[in-house]
Amino acid sequence: MRKLSRNILSMAVMFAIALVMLSGCGKNTAVTSNEKNGKPVLKALINYMREDPNTYPAVKDLEEKTGYIVRYDMLPQDNPEEKLNLIIASNEDYDMIICTNSQKARWAEYARQGALFPLDEWIAQYGENMRNVIKGSSFDLMKIDDKIYGIPTLGAAGGNDVGSFSSMLAVRGDWMDLAGTAQPQTLEEFTNLLQILKDKDFGSNKESNIPLVPSNVAEIVGVIGAFGVPNAWNEVDGALLNRAEDLRYVEYLKYIAHLYEKGLIDREFATNKPATIKEKFTSGKAGMMSLAYYDVASITDALAKNVPNSSIRFLNPPIGKDGMRGIGESPNILDRFTFIPKSSKNPVETMKYIDLKLEQDTFRLLAIGEEGKHYTIEDGQYIPIDPTFYDERSYSNNFLTGQDDEMYPIYWQARVRKDQRIYDAFMYMRDDERSKFIVTNPIRNAPSLQNEKHIQVLNQMLSDFSMKIVVGASSVSEYDNFLKKWREEGGEELTKEVNEWYRINK
Amino acid sequence: MVNNSINTMPVKCKRNLRLSTRNIRKKFISNMDLYFLMIPGLLYLFIFKYLPMYGIVIAFQDFNIISGIAKSEWVGFANFIKLFKSDEFYSVLTNTLLISCYKLLFTFPIPILIAVILNEIRNGMYKKVIQTIIYMPHFLSWVIVSGLFVSILSPTSGLVNMLIKAFGGESIQFMISAKWFRSIVVTSGAWKEAGWGAIVYLAAIAGIDQEIYEAARIDGAGRVKQMIYITLPGLSSTIVLMLILRLGHILDAGTEQILMLYNPIVYDVGDIIGTYVYRMGIGKMEYSFSTAVGLFNSVVGFLLIIAGNWISKKMVNKSIW
Numbered sequence: 001m002r003k004l005s006r007n008i009l010s011m012a013v014m015f016a017i018a019l020v021m022l023s024g025c026g027k028n029t030a031v032t033s034n035e036k037n038g039k040p041v042l043k044a045l046i047n048y049m050r051e052d053p054n055t056y057p058a059v060k061d062l063e064e065k066t067g068y069i070v071r072y073d074m075l076p077q078d079n080p081e082e083k084l085n086l087i088i089a090s091n092e093d094y095d096m097i098i099c100t101n102s103q104k105a106r107w108a109e110y111a112r113q114g115a116l117f118p119l120d121e122w123i124a125q126y127g128e129n130m131r132n133v134i135k136g137s138s139f140d141l142m143k144i145d146d147k148i149y150g151i152p153t154l155g156a157a158g159g160n161d162v163g164s165f166s167s168m169l170a171v172r173g174d175w176m177d178l179a180g181t182a183q184p185q186t187l188e189e190f191t192n193l194l195q196i197l198k199d200k201d202f203g204s205n206k207e208s209n210i211p212l213v214p215s216n217v218a219e220i221v222g223v224i225g226a227f228g229v230p231n232a233w234n235e236v237d238g239a240l241l242n243r244a245e246d247l248r249y250v251e252y253l254k255y256i257a258h259l260y261e262k263g264l265i266d267r268e269f270a271t272n273k274p275a276t277i278k279e280k281f282t283s284g285k286a287g288m289m290s291l292a293y294y295d296v297a298s299i300t301d302a303l304a305k306n307v308p309n310s311s312i313r314f315l316n317p318p319i320g321k322d323g324m325r326g327i328g329e330s331p332n333i334l335d336r337f338t339f340i341p342k343s344s345k346n347p348v349e350t351m352k353y354i355d356l357k358l359e360q361d362t363f364r365l366l367a368i369g370e371e372g373k374h375y376t377i378e379d380g381q382y383i384p385i386d387p388t389f390y391d392e393r394s395y396s397n398n399f400l401t402g403q404d405d406e407m408y409p410i411y412w413q414a415r416v417r418k419d420q421r422i423y424d425a426f427m428y429m430r431d432d433e434r435s436k437f438i439v440t441n442p443i444r445n446a447p448s449l450q451n452e453k454h455i456q457v458l459n460q461m462l463s464d465f466s467m468k469i470v471v472g473a474s475s476v477s478e479y480d481n482f483l484k485k486w487r488e489e490g491g492e493e494l495t496k497e498v499n500e501w502y503r504i505n506k
Numbered sequence: 507m508v509n510n511s512i513n514t515m516p517v518k519c520k521r522n523l524r525l526s527t528r529n530i531r532k533k534f535i536s537n538m539d540l541y542f543l544m545i546p547g548l549l550y551l552f553i554f555k556y557l558p559m560y561g562i563v564i565a566f567q568d569f570n571i572i573s574g575i576a577k578s579e580w581v582g583f584a585n586f587i588k589l590f591k592s593d594e595f596y597s598v599l600t601n602t603l604l605i606s607c608y609k610l611l612f613t614f615p616i617p618i619l620i621a622v623i624l625n626e627i628r629n630g631m632y633k634k635v636i637q638t639i640i641y642m643p644h645f646l647s648w649v650i651v652s653g654l655f656v657s658i659l660s661p662t663s664g665l666v667n668m669l670i671k672a673f674g675g676e677s678i679q680f681m682i683s684a685k686w687f688r689s690i691v692v693t694s695g696a697w698k699e700a701g702w703g704a705i706v707y708l709a710a711i712a713g714i715d716q717e718i719y720e721a722a723r724i725d726g727a728g729r730v731k732q733m734i735y736i737t738l739p740g741l742s743s744t745i746v747l748m749l750i751l752r753l754g755h756i757l758d759a760g761t762e763q764i765l766m767l768y769n770p771i772v773y774d775v776g777d778i779i780g781t782y783v784y785r786m787g788i789g790k791m792e793y794s795f796s797t798a799v800g801l802f803n804s805v806v807g808f809l810l811i812i813a814g815n816w817i818s819k820k821m822v823n824k825s826i827w
Contacts, residue, residue, distance in 0.1 A: 082788045089571045089793070109791070114572040207677075208662045267661050270682045270769045342572065457790055464770035471682055473771045 034069050040346045041069045042095040042353060045087065047336070048077045049395045057392035058399060061365055066356045068349075075099075077274060081106055081456060088115055091343040095350040098401060101334040105455045108448040110341070111149040117340045118147040122351040129358040133404040141334055144448050151354060151402040155335025156412045164430060165327045165438060169222045170291035173311035175202040183316060187226045187255075190318040194264040197287040203307070205285050213266040213286040215277050217256055218466040219243075221290040222327055226320025227252035230328035230439040232459075233498060240442055240502050242495060244462045244486050250479055253469045260470050270467055282306060288315075293425035300421060314428065317437055329441035338401040354401045363404050367411045369393050375414045382414035394418055442502060449497045454490025461486055565797040578794075585798035594782070595799070602778040605688055605759040610752060613696040617703030618745060622737055624704065625711050626729060637708075640701025648698075652766035655694050656681060687772040694767070695760055706748065707741055714740040746824045754811035757803045779803050 033040050046053060053059060053072035063069055073094075075083050081103060087094065088110055099107060110116050123130055123139075134152065142150040171193075179200060184190040197211040214220050224230055228248045233240045243249045259265045266272065266280065281289040282302035291299060291312070303310050319325045338354065340347050356362060368375050368382060374389045375382050384390070397415065417423040428434060465482045468474035534541065560575070565585055567578040589595050620640065627633040643651065658665050659680040667677040680686045714736065722732050761780025768776040779799060787796030819825040 085788050085791055089791070091571075113570055267679060268681070270771050271656055460789070464773065467770050471679075471771055473682070473684060473774075 034067060037067050039068050040349050041071060042346060042350055043093060044070050044072050045094045045097045046072055046074055046398050047098065047100050048074050048080065049398045051395060053395075053398065056395060056399075058366055058369075058396040061369075062357065062362070062399070065362050065365060066353060068353045068356070070353075088341060091341075093343050093345050094341055095344040095346050096338050096340055096354070096401065098336055098338045098398070100336045101330065101332050104332060104334065104337070104448070105452045107150060107337065107339060108144060109453040110339075111144045111448075112453070115342055116149045117342060117344070117347050118149060119151070119340070119351065120148050122348065123148065126348070126351050127355050129355050129360075130402060133358055133360070133363070133406065134402055135405045138405055141332070141447065142337060150337040150339040152334055153336045153338070153400045153403045154333060154405060154408075155397075155403075156409055156416070165221075165329055166294070166429070167221050167290050167292040168327065168429060168434075169220070169288060169315040169317075170312050171288045171315050172202070173313035174309060175200075175287055176313060178202050184318055185316075187223075187318045187320045190223070190226075190315075191259070191264070194259065194288070195262070198262075198264055202287070203284045208285050210266045210280060210286040211264045212259070212288040213272070213277050213280045214256075214269050215274070215290050216463065217265070217269060217470050218463040219328075220256065222315065222317035223256075224252055225317045225326040225328065225437070225439065226324055227255070228320070228322075228324040230326045231441045232328075232331065233441070233443050234439075235442055240495070240498050242458075242491065242498075244458070244491065245483060245495070250476060253466055254476065256466075257470045257472065261472070270471065278302075284310070293429055294422055296425040297419040297421045314425075316433075325437065326439035327437045328439055329444055331441065331444075332446070333444055335397075336400065358402050358404065360404065360407075364407070364411065366396055366399060367393075367403075367408065368414045382411060382417075384414045384417050389414070390418055442506075443498060446498070446501055446505070449494070449501065451490055451494040451497050454494055457489055458486060458491050458494065461489060562797065562801055564794050565801045567794055569794040569797075571791075571793070581794075585795050586802070588795065589798055589802065597774065598777050598779055598782045601775060602757055602759050602780075605691055605764075605776075605778060606756045608688060608692045609695055609759065610756070612692055613700065614749070614752065616696055616700045618707055618741065620700060620704040621707030621711060621741075622733060624708060625737065626733070637701070637704075640704070642701070643698040644702035646698070648762045648766045651694060651698055652763070655690065655767070659690065681767070682769060682771045684772055684775045687768070687776045691760065691764060691767060691776065695763060707744060710741050710744040711737060742822075743824050746818050746822060747826060750811060750814045750818060750826055753814035754807045756810055757807050 053074060059070070059072070084097075084099070084103060084106055087097075107116075130151070138152040138154055139148055142148050142152050175197060176193075179193070179196045179202070181189075181193060181196065184193045194211040198209065201209045203209060212220075228234065229243045229246050229252065232243055234243070234246065235241075236246070256265065260267075266286065272280075277289060278295075278299060280286045282299055282305075284303065284307040291314070296312070300312055303312065317325050317327055340350055344350060357366060368384070369389060369392060371377065373385065374393055375384050377383070384393075393415070416426045461482070465474065469476060564575060564578065566580065566582055567575070568581045568584075569575070569578045624633055624637060627636070657663070659667070661667050661677045661679050664680075666680070671677055678686065680690060718736050718740075719732055722736060727735065757779055759778045759780070761778065761784065764776055764778055764781050765784065768781065780803075783796040783799045783803075786792045786799070815825045815827065
């Protein structure tokens, strides 16, 4: 009797499991088109964001306005390039993929291999709004062999040639006050400040006290400028030289290795994940980190929670030998871009959808919402309304597939004001004093180069090598060997191509 | 021709042959249900293990994801030549063999030891609790286990380094030290899988006839003697079986594990074939090259398992087939 009931129980459990599995299958395949108008459901892949994109309010508004239902998946926060490679290689049927500028080299490689649809014809046929609001010069950035393979979103710059940087070194202001030292001017003073942060241990962290937690030792913002190599490519005697080949960069590495040896930068930086870096700063263990203006609000809040009465202050870049100083620019002027892989089942519908999104009212609705509900206009300035704007539009830039190049920089005023502190930090990095620190990135406006495909590997090589030098696992004497390999892996060809472009377009 | 030769055979032999085919048919019909039961298993093997093997051909091509297998250019052994010529490959191969041998040497005996010791525990309840606790890590993914080890071994806030410092030592940077990395790999692997590995041996011990133990006790054998002369010999065929199976995986030193634990600083000692293939294939999109590496891996594994089986057949007269 007992055995029988046990059998029944196990059968019931198995039945339940089978049901769950079946229902799981059903969910994925149920909706393929919008029931109201028969438009296909589109599948989009976007960058990582903290909220679920499928329930995001701006997405709901877009759905109503355009009549298209879009299902979103996200790339992971760590190593998005690897995931993207996998997705493209396995021919997953995404209708559009929205990437940030750091994945541009990947995109160029996909386009050259023939994995993406060329869009010229469709832009001419279905892209009425697109042609009106996106500048030709912006489309030029998406050209490979004279064909357009993507829709550009330039972000705040909006096609205007405004140089800028988005991160600076930030230090705990309350610790600076306790230390009683002024802003360090020279590299020497900067080292001294780190030493004070270590010795005085203002946060009473003992063993866990970290003067500086770097996000990437290969280029610590501001510090690297003191060695004359703030950008990946810098002009030397009229030609462009990559950091990897620049002896000044080796000097920089020696300096960072020295900091590491003295315990002035995080001993565990090699095993840090992006989230751990922020956590070390906000938990009050680290005194310094590189901070982007758009992270200011979340970092300040998290820090205040753990350490009341704390404050954060930006540091001007220190001056190095021969007065070298400055902060490099972002690698290119694109903010993000959208492309359609050949595995898409509805490429034409996708183009129609992207074009609908660029219709002026729809675009404004996505970018900043409705007037009176999400924003108001005062003296010609767009001001966000608390809290609807923050709740419903904070992340809407993740959904931009192209932009109104004229209007977006204006809407941007509201977007950057989504938090007063973010706005202040943004303006601070652009005030007269800070603007002097900008070192123009000479290849900022360069189109996609043939040899761009090597960039990911080359950067990885350089960053691996830098890490080893910093922790002392390799010695500087291995630099020649590294350089030889770096050149062989495509560095030489890339340098040649970059310089050919630079000679003509300087 | 075949028919001819059968016809010229001696009559007796011919009858035997006919008898045996009839026998086979008879056996087949009488065990029909069992053969039918085999079909799903064979289908599974065919669809999920044999069909995907067609992908191996990309090791001999200059594979392009868009052209696909059908249209990619054929390059013969070019990828293998590149493989054997690269310095990196030899350092990766050495790492793989070293880590794998360390694992075999240090972690293979642990489950046997656990099983034998667990078997000696009299209190059933206590034994079950211990067993459950040591199984548990097997069900944790490497992401979690590596996180655990990274924080336990942290030079600033880790337990191990606190102990070292309490005894007056210098804190050690375990995770980025070329000296320690392999030991961490072996230790964390042993911690995670030892309890799970013991299951097979416990089952084998349960199969040993209790009367043998009884007889030994009457003859005056103590517990240690029983362990050495009954339990271990009773386990020997299982141990050999597990060892041969393990040999086939000698070039698989734990890709998932190392992918989670390593960082660029310890590539020199920690990069194994699996992680190398991953970085080449996914990171650099060199699909053909990484398939060539993977194929090399499989061929060596296949040869090792056959050699292992043959050696054990000759040496201890025990083998899988």
